[in-house]
Amino acid sequence: MSNQNSALNPSSLKCSQCGLGKLCLPLGLDSQDMSQLEAIIDSSSAYNDSQTVFNANQSFERIYAVKSGMFKTVVTDANGNEHILGFHLPGELFGLDAIYPKKYISTAISLGTSSVCGINYTDLETLSSKLPSLQKQLFNLMSKEVHTSQAMSVEHVADQKLAGFILALSARYKQRGYSETRFNLAMPRRDIANHLNMAAETVSRLFKRFQQEGLLDIKRTDLQIINIDALKRLAGCASVCE
Amino acid sequence: MSNQNSALNPSSLKCSQCGLGKLCLPLGLDSQDMSQLEAIIDSSSAYNDSQTVFNANQSFERIYAVKSGMFKTVVTDANGNEHILGFHLPGELFGLDAIYPKKYISTAISLGTSSVCGINYTDLETLSSKLPSLQKQLFNLMSKEVHTSQAMSVEHVADQKLAGFILALSARYKQRGYSETRFNLAMPRRDIANHLNMAAETVSRLFKRFQQEGLLDIKRTDLQIINIDALKRLAGCASVCE
DNA sequence: TCAGTGCCTTGACTTGGATCAAGGCAAGTT
DNA sequence: AACTTGCCTTGATCCAAGTCAAGGCACTGA
Numbered sequence A, B: 001m002s003n004q005n006s007a008l009n010p011s012s013l014k015c016s017q018c019g020l021g022k023l024c025l026p027l028g029l030d031s032q033d034m035s036q037l038e039a040i041i042d043s044s045s046a047y048n049d050s051q052t053v054f055n056a057n058q059s060f061e062r063i064y065a066v067k068s069g070m071f072k073t074v075v076t077d078a079n080g081n082e083h084i085l086g087f088h089l090p091g092e093l094f095g096l097d098a099i100y101p102k103k104y105i106s107t108a109i110s111l112g113t114s115s116v117c118g119i120n121y122t123d124l125e126t127l128s129s130k131l132p133s134l135q136k137q138l139f140n141l142m143s144k145e146v147h148t149s150q151a152m153s154v155e156h157v158a159d160q161k162l163a164g165f166i167l168a169l170s171a172r173y174k175q176r177g178y179s180e181t182r183f184n185l186a187m188p189r190r191d192i193a194n195h196l197n198m199a200a201e202t203v204s205r206l207f208k209r210f211q212q213e214g215l216l217d218i219k220r221t222d223l224q225i226i227n228i229d230a231l232k233r234l235a236g237c238a239s240v241c242e
Numbered sequence C: 001t002c003a004g005t006g007c008c009t010t011g012a013c014t015t016g017g018a019t020c021a022a023g024g025c026a027a028g029t030t
Numbered sequence D: 001a002a003c004t005t006g007c008c009t010t011g012a013t014c015c016a017a018g019t020c021a022a023g024g025c026a027c028t029g030a
Helices: A031-040 A121-130 A132-151 A158-175 A189-195 A200-212 A228-235 B031-040 B121-130 B132-152 B158-175 B189-195 B200-212 B228-235
Strands: A041-047 A052-054 A062-076 A082-088 A107-120 A182-184 A216-219 A222-225 B041-047 B052-054 B062-076 B082-088 B107-120 B182-184 B216-219 B222-225
Touching (some): A031 A121, A041 A062, A052 A062, A062 A121, A082 A189, A107 A121, A121 B121, A121 B132, A132 A158, A132 B132, A158 A182, A158 A189, A158 A200, A158 A222, A158 A228, A189 A200, A200 A216, B031 B041, B031 B121, B031 B132, B052 B062, B062 B121, B121 B132, B158 B189, B158 B200, B158 B222, B189 B200
Antiparallel strands (some): A041 A107, A052 A107, A062 A082, A062 A107, B041 B107, B052 B107, B182 B222, B216 B222
């Protein structure tokens, strides 16, 4: 399946110098609060492609913030079928669904070379009750997580789902200061298909159709959105209209 | 669509006397903390069938805890199609997805005679930073919410989805001290179908099949689970195995 | 008791997307 | 340059579930 987890090159860049501060946990913290947060963060462990950050059922200790690259979270059902719950971009947290059950629900795997910051959850809880802005930001990030998980379930036809997926990625890249019309998908077709509950062949045919209809241009993982409005109309806006 | 929102019979039963304390926000609070929580809660507004608690796009002010009955949250996409995001049982919160965007994402509607407690979110934030146990419980409830939204997306064949839905309801009723094998569905077939992204006819045919296979017995909304293990095997356990 | 209404069930037909099976193409290896 | 490997695309076929249409059954109110 996937390799053992192992941290390479732990470049210990602190939150205050990280550049993701406007999206990630530190949002809203003053420099004094920030250094308290920095004190409980294991800054930046790096992973090669397809390495495991944590496994499902492992006992919950830390939540993770993506620093660079991309991670996916995967569950395996009783019949051994894997399902990708989500993809996580820089500045996003994962492992939040493990808080209540006190164990990880999913397995987290890197897509390409990527890095994360780990945050001990008990420490984070304690610090949150001292720093109202941190508590507020955590609530915000969790609320967002609830929202995105729900949005997925609205579209149910294949083309809407794929359009919605692309638009959601686009919006998230935009937020991070990248182009909203051209970005790298990072994950293979198979993973997109799995995440959206469809066959890889369907993803392939839909990308072709979208291209023929002048909605986008795609070569391997390099995606360029050409007609974003038409794409939004197609998706029915469910995952993206704000 | 649905009637105007209107609060009837505001029976002001406090948290400390409510019986849902083991599931709801007060979990883990001592009696002193509890009275602080009670002070910021508008206890119990009652609704008749199909009444609206809040509308999508309305500005966010409060989260709600179900006191009795059931509520559904519904979004409408750009094409006017409605989609039911979830059903909410006593002791569960709804409106959490509105925290980050600061406006309600969905419309909340009562199913049958039901009641809620409303909690001003700003007050709740403030109080949470004073009461670590309250903060902890809020994080737990939000984590749970993330988890249940995600679990939905795992099953993708109709019979698995319906089995998973029934089992999830069963587990939630059990938690609340009700029978896990016999309960009232409260919502019509159409709503189940909509929530699970399928046709009402399919729900009907599947219930018939489940009944023929000796998995359950259903008459209108009165559901009795006969072979819960077989049902779990069918669902692949995704939404329920813990 | 009987018509009216809303919800659920059943059957016949249609279709979107899965599956199966080949083939293509890029990048690395020998 | 030829071979291998992994991923993606394309075409042919099939089936699960949607749609359409009719009928049944349990409440309601006159």
